[in-house]
Amino acid sequence: xxxxxxxxxVDPGCSEAELKRAYKRKSLAAHPDRGGSEETFKxxxxxxxxxxxxxxxxxxxxxxxxxxxx
Numbered sequence: 001x002x003x004x005x006x007x008x009x010v011d012p013g014c015s016e017a018e019l020k021r022a023y024k025r026k027s028l029a030a031h032p033d034r035g036g037s038e039e040t041f042k043x044x045x046x047x048x049x050x051x052x053x054x055x056x057x058x059x060x061x062x063x064x065x066x067x068x069x070x
Contacts, residue, residue, distance in 0.1 A: 001064040004047035012061065016052070023048040 005012050008022045027044050030036035050056045050068050060068045 001060075003065060004051055004060065007043055007047040008051070019048070019051055023052075 002012055005014075008019065008026060010018055010022045014022075023044065027041060027048075028034065030040040030044055032038045032041055050060050056068055
């Protein structure tokens, strides 16, 4: 499952720096104060929260979104 990676526009093998750079770029564009969608902004934050934490990222990579949520 690569939904979170797709939201941020990165490959599953990306580095922490690439992940952070992609998150910043996408979140600035989607920020509600800058005319973006609040829902999209929340989805980007959710994806970044999981992928930026090494333990959560490993669980997500192995078992998918359902394992991280539950």
